[in-house]
Amino acid sequence: MINDIVSILWKEWRELFRQRGLRSALVNWGVMVFLIGVLMPTQVGAEWFSIPMLSLIWCWMPMLAVAGTVTDAFAGERERHTLETLLASRMPDRGIFAGKLLTSVLFGWSIQLGGLMAATITINVTYGKGQFLFYSLDFFAVWLVITLLLMTLISAIGVLVSLRSSTVRQAYQKMSLAFLALVFIPTILGPMLPSNMLAAVNNFLVNTPPVPALWAACAVFLVFDLGLVAFGLARFQRARLILD
Amino acid sequence: MQAVSAVRVENLGRDFGTLSALNGLSFEIPQGIVFGYLGPNGSGKTTTIRVLLGLLEPTRGRAEVLGLDTRSGADGIRERCGALLEHTGLYERLNAEDNLEFYGRVWRMSAGERSARIKELLSGLGLWERRKEQVGSWSRGMKQKLAIARAILHRPQLVFLDEPTAGLDPLAAAALRDDLAQLASLQGVTVFLTTHNLAEAEKLCSQVAVIRKGQLLKIGSPDELRMASGAPRLEIVGRNFSPAALEALRGHPLVSGLEQHDHHLTLDLKDKNTDTSPLIQLMVTQGVQIDEVRKGQASLEETFLTLMEEEDHD
Numbered sequence: 001m002i003n004d005i006v007s008i009l010w011k012e013w014r015e016l017f018r019q020r021g022l023r024s025a026l027v028n029w030g031v032m033v034f035l036i037g038v039l040m041p042t043q044v045g046a047e048w049f050s051i052p053m054l055s056l057i058w059c060w061m062p063m064l065a066v067a068g069t070v071t072d073a074f075a076g077e078r079e080r081h082t083l084e085t086l087l088a089s090r091m092p093d094r095g096i097f098a099g100k101l102l103t104s105v106l107f108g109w110s111i112q113l114g115g116l117m118a119a120t121i122t123i124n125v126t127y128g129k130g131q132f133l134f135y136s137l138d139f140f141a142v143w144l145v146i147t148l149l150l151m152t153l154i155s156a157i158g159v160l161v162s163l164r165s166s167t168v169r170q171a172y173q174k175m176s177l178a179f180l181a182l183v184f185i186p187t188i189l190g191p192m193l194p195s196n197m198l199a200a201v202n203n204f205l206v207n208t209p210p211v212p213a214l215w216a217a218c219a220v221f222l223v224f225d226l227g228l229v230a231f232g233l234a235r236f237q238r239a240r241l242i243l244d
Numbered sequence: 245m246q247a248v249s250a251v252r253v254e255n256l257g258r259d260f261g262t263l264s265a266l267n268g269l270s271f272e273i274p275q276g277i278v279f280g281y282l283g284p285n286g287s288g289k290t291t292t293i294r295v296l297l298g299l300l301e302p303t304r305g306r307a308e309v310l311g312l313d314t315r316s317g318a319d320g321i322r323e324r325c326g327a328l329l330e331h332t333g334l335y336e337r338l339n340a341e342d343n344l345e346f347y348g349r350v351w352r353m354s355a356g357e358r359s360a361r362i363k364e365l366l367s368g369l370g371l372w373e374r375r376k377e378q379v380g381s382w383s384r385g386m387k388q389k390l391a392i393a394r395a396i397l398h399r400p401q402l403v404f405l406d407e408p409t410a411g412l413d414p415l416a417a418a419a420l421r422d423d424l425a426q427l428a429s430l431q432g433v434t435v436f437l438t439t440h441n442l443a444e445a446e447k448l449c450s451q452v453a454v455i456r457k458g459q460l461l462k463i464g465s466p467d468e469l470r471m472a473s474g475a476p477r478l479e480i481v482g483r484n485f486s487p488a489a490l491e492a493l494r495g496h497p498l499v500s501g502l503e504q505h506d507h508h509l510t511l512d513l514k515d516k517n518t519d520t521s522p523l524i525q526l527m528v529t530q531g532v533q534i535d536e537v538r539k540g541q542a543s544l545e546e547t548f549l550t551l552m553e554e555e556d557h558d
Contacts, residue, residue: 007349011335014346018337018378085333085394088297089350090323239300243260 001098004091008099009106016069016107028065032111036061037118046127048119049135053210055119059112059147060183063154066108067179070158071171073100074241079167087238097159097236101229104155105148112147142214149221154182156228163235248311250275250402250434251296257304258291258458265291266458269305273451275401276432278424280439280449280466282548288458289438290330293404296436297322310401326400328408332391336380340371340390343379344397351398365393368423384411392420396427402434403427409444421448442545454548470547478511478520480527481536485509489530498523507535 017025036058041048048055077083086096123133135143157178158171165171193201205213249272256269266288273279283289294300296309298318307314309321334343341362348358366372369389379387388411395403408424409417425448427433439445445452446466453463462469485504493511494502498520501512511523520539527534 003352004350007346010349011338011342011346014342015335015337080336081331082333082335084299084329084331085327087299088322088325088327088329089347090319091350092319238298242294242299 001092001095004095005099005102007091008096009103012099012103016103029111029114032061032065033114033118036111036115038122041119041122042126046123046133048123049133055116056143056146056214058115059150062108062111062115062147063150063183064179065111066104066151066154067158067175068172069107070104070155071162071165071168071175073104073159073162075162075165075168075171078165078241084242087241093236093238094233097233100162101152101155101159101232104158105151108151108155109148112151116143136211138211139214142211142218146214146218146221149218149225152225153221153228154179156225156232157182160228160232160235163232163241248275249273249308250277250310251279251436252308253296253305254307255305256292256295256302256307258288258295258300259303264458266295266302269455269458269460271453271460271463273434273436275434276428277450278428278435278437278448280437280445280452281455282439282442282445282452283455284552287456289455290406291458292455293327293329293406293436293438297325297327297404324401326395326398326403328388328391328395328403328405330406332387334379334387334391334394337378339376339378340366340382341375343390344394347394347397353398361397365397369393385413385416388412389416389420396433399431400433402436404436406438407440408437409439409441417444424448442548446545456552476513476515476518477540478513478523479538479540480509480511480532480534481507482509482527482532482534483507484532486531489527489532492526492530493523496523496526 036055040058041055044054074083077086120134127133134140158175161174161178162171165174190201191198251271251273253269253271256266257264258266269288269292281289281292291300295302295314296307298309298314298321301315309317310324312318312320312324314321335346338346344362344365345358348362353361362375363372366375369392371386371389371393374382374386379390382390388408392405392408395405405424409420412420421444424435424437428435437445437449450465451463452466452469454461454469490502490504490509493499493509498513498515498518499511500514503510503512513520520537524534524537
């Protein structure tokens with residue numbers, strides 16, 4: 001199973017880099033890392049690490065990058081007529097599904113980690129004054145987990161959408177709507193809540209220590225992630241994929 | 245102990261809604277032969293391959309591939325088979341070597357085994373020098389060759405090839421036919437081949453099945469099919485085919501039909517063991533100048549067309 005996942009990862013990454021050429025792919029990746037690891041931290045300053053939620057907000061950027069690439073997972077194979085040959089191979093269902101999912105998760109998470117490394121250098125060079133500035137260890141742990149779970153969430157949604165779309169374009173349109181719903185609807189609908197409810201939420205956010213709250217959020221995301229992966233695996237049927 | 249058949253199909257049926265794509269198919273393919281699966285477009289060839297690979301479940305009946313049931317042993321079947329389906333299935337953004345490298349990994353070949361086999365196949369197909377080129381820039385024929393290499397990369401026991409010579413130039417097609425024949429005769433690989441090229445099937449296949457509308461019309465060796473469907477014939481090249489001579493031949497008890505174009509006369513005989521000397525004698529006495537006489541059978545193509553016509557009449 002591990003070998004199968006690694007084989008799919010090997011192929012997916014190679015295709016990803018060959019799509020526009022290695023240099024172009026690295027530039028795209030680098031731009032993302034620059035935005036969340038250099039530009040934003042420089043503007044925010046040393047608070048980037050002392051108010052850690054600031055950096056988490058920018059998670060939407062790697063998530064957006066994942067949303068743009070994950071649509072290719074199955075819809076791309078179907079569109080380019082490579083899916084049936086892959087399904088006719090010995091590769092087990094779980095290997096294919098997990099390989100596709102993991103490709104996206106690692107792509108998004110690599111941007112996130114690259115951004116963190118860049119931010120660490122940026123903040124310390126600009127604002128360090130001989131002191132090493134970084135997250136507290138407990139926040140760093142939850143940061144690693146929650147960003148991974150968020151990338152898994154968007155990837156799992158993307159793989160599911162891609163599984164049921166006949167073209168990449170169709171998958172991308174559906175994914176854009178899903179992304180809007182996931183990221184922007186809470187932002188738009190939040191302020192429309194009744195004032196007492198808003199006050200309660202605000203109170204909760206201000207007074208709850210961030211680390212336990214984030215661990216609680218991790219638990220919620222984990223449940224969603226597992227549910228989506230289980231649902232995706234159940235929907236992964238060779239006959240259905242071929243006839244679609 | 246009886247050897248396991250490469251493929252055994254019993255009363256196989258597959259429906260898509262109200263459409264019956266396969267209906268009552270029954271046949272058996274021994275191991276180590278090239279089997280030709282012929283039929284017009286939409287006759288159920290691709291559906292048959294999909295069912296045999298365990299990608300689609302049969303609606304009725306059952307199919308066994310290399311002794312494994314397609315319903316319960318699909319993973320095992322795909323482990324032991326290779327396939328070139330309707331499309332080449334190549335990753336066009338990758339180069340030729342990476343395409344084979346990926347499928348070598350899929351089939352869990354070791355790194356050493358993969359590189360040796362990739363070199364062997366690409367060199368054999370004349371593609372080694374171009375292995376680093378992106379496949380998307382290749383001609384259809386080159387892609388087809390690479391897809392065949394991918395299908396046999398892991399040395400499968402049974403390989404499904406859907407129109408493998410489509411898009412190949414005559415030289416490449418002939419070379420591929422030789423390779424396929426060798427694959428079966430030297431390595432004991434069973435080749436399940438669909439093709440519209442009946443001359444190719446005639447040359448390559450030791451058994452042929454003809455299907456139409458999901459039903460099996462005929463199965464047997466190309467010779468058996470020709471014998472069963474096409475009348476034995478006498479072909480004469482000559483001159484002075486006068487109306488009187490043609491009339492006399494048409495009425496002859498050994499002759500069931502007659503067709504004449506310019507210097508060619510074809511007589512359909514009632515019996516393949518017929519002594520044809522009385523017919524030659526008759527033509528000579530009627531003043532026909534004979535240059536050449538050939539006794540033969542209908543080609544597989546003619547047999548195929550006859551079968552299709554018979555089905556239309558039914």
